[in-house]
Amino acid sequence: MAKYRQVHVEFWQDGFVLDLTPEEKYFYLYLMTNSKTSQCGIYELPKRIMETETGYNRETVDKLIHRFEEYGKISYHEPTREIMILNWTKFNWINSPKVTSLIKKELESVKYQGFVQLFITKCKEYGYGIDTVGIDLGEEREIEREVEEEREVEVKNIPFSEIIEYLNSSAGKKYKASTNKTKTCIKARWNEGFRLDDFKKVVDTKTKEWKNDSKMSQYLRPETLFGNKFEGYLNQESQKETGDAYDHMF
Template identity: 50%
Template sequence: MAVYRPVHVSFWQDSFVLDLTPEEKYFYLYLMTNSKTSQSGIYELPLRIIETDTGYNRETVMKLLERFAEYGKINYNQKTKELFLINWLKFNPIKNVNIEKCVLKEIQSVKDQDFLADFYETCLQLEREQNFKIPRIKEYLSVRLEGLIRGFQDHSKEEEKEEEKEEEKEQQQEERASAEEVVEVNPISFYEQNFGFITPFIADGIHAWIDDLNAELVVKAMEIALEKNTRNMSYVNTILRDWHLKGFKTIVDVEVADKAFRTQRLAKAQQPTQAPYQQKGLSESTKNVIQQQESWEQNIPTDEELAALNQKSGWMVQ
């Protein structure tokens, strides 16, 4: 059965697309219309498949993926081989129950938890701005994200908070002591050992960042890139530009900001979660609605229904 991903005619006049190079326009269209795309905007796309489909070599593919990540249009996880089209839902709304069920089935197989958290945040934003009605998806994601948080709450909350505070104090003291001792790792050597051959252009860029920030932060940015399995200087530059704009000067600044960001995002993802409904004292009409909600998960379509729906419907992209 054929599956279509129509492109709206206004795509070519979009202000973002107008500024793209021909190569970038082609690649952007490919990311939105290739055979691995999904209705949720999150799908698995191995680099080998991109190379085969586009004819580009690995270096060009990585360069384009990094570029569109910097543009804020996609996120790509090399470890899980998953790609997230950030604005997909804005231009491909979930208009009815059947589509919602299809999207729900797709996101249940997503491996990258950060993608799901961002997807959930987008859903909440669209709900406020465009009267977006996706109760099944919201319920599933709120439970799944809450489960991630609950995994760290096996012990008493108060005891855990105290332990975390003590660990933070010790860590900050160690960081400050390290900074005072000025024990530096050579960023050039670190790059060669972990990223590979270094060109004069990359070396000049590293030295420039050392002058603007310091060697410790440059190495820290490289370590983060390695943790994300993204071994390229473009990603490192993106991290360092962000730190420079925020005025970070030490590793402590980075650690504190990172923890605050994660706490805020988890809190936002957890916010819509409500306690289970209590049947006592509810009207009959409310009980009926609750029963319908509890049966939603049982109505997820089969693969055959999903294929039939994809054949019948196409989604506008921009």
């Protein structure tokens, strides 16, 4: 059976949508209509899939996710790679036993129970009736709590300050380790298995190459150095000359 997602014609006249950039409109529409979407508005969507289907690179995907989280439109749970469209229930509720049954089935497969709890809260807030007796929240919630605790410990062990201090010292910059964008880039690379020495090597390599280049020195910044080109920079041979610096940017 074919699967469809409806987008109301007034979507394009919505005040929020009107203020979005073309890139944001495309991404927002993608989140509501991609093949992974569900009736409850919670679904698993790995960033790798987003990159493939939208054509955006990882840095752009991360940027857009963060932006829509700030807008209060979505929430993305990194450990389970699940996304929740926060106002989906409000505008897509269908009061039908068949649909309600489908939603309950979908909720039972959601890994991050925080999303399930939020969904139920929103249903009550909007006056939607849904029987939650059959939805197991106990054991899975405990498992999720353990995952979250492990995740918090892992994040605490990431040397954000040491990495940024090394960059600032080497490149003569004044970046802050507390900036969300900076922490997101570093955390993404750390989760891929790269460690402190790798970050320092990338900083050393690109600082030597770009620092005295008036055009390239501006790219001695966290989002460029620690973005999706990180592994390439890490394996790059140090150059004595900067004449071909642009070749390593794209």
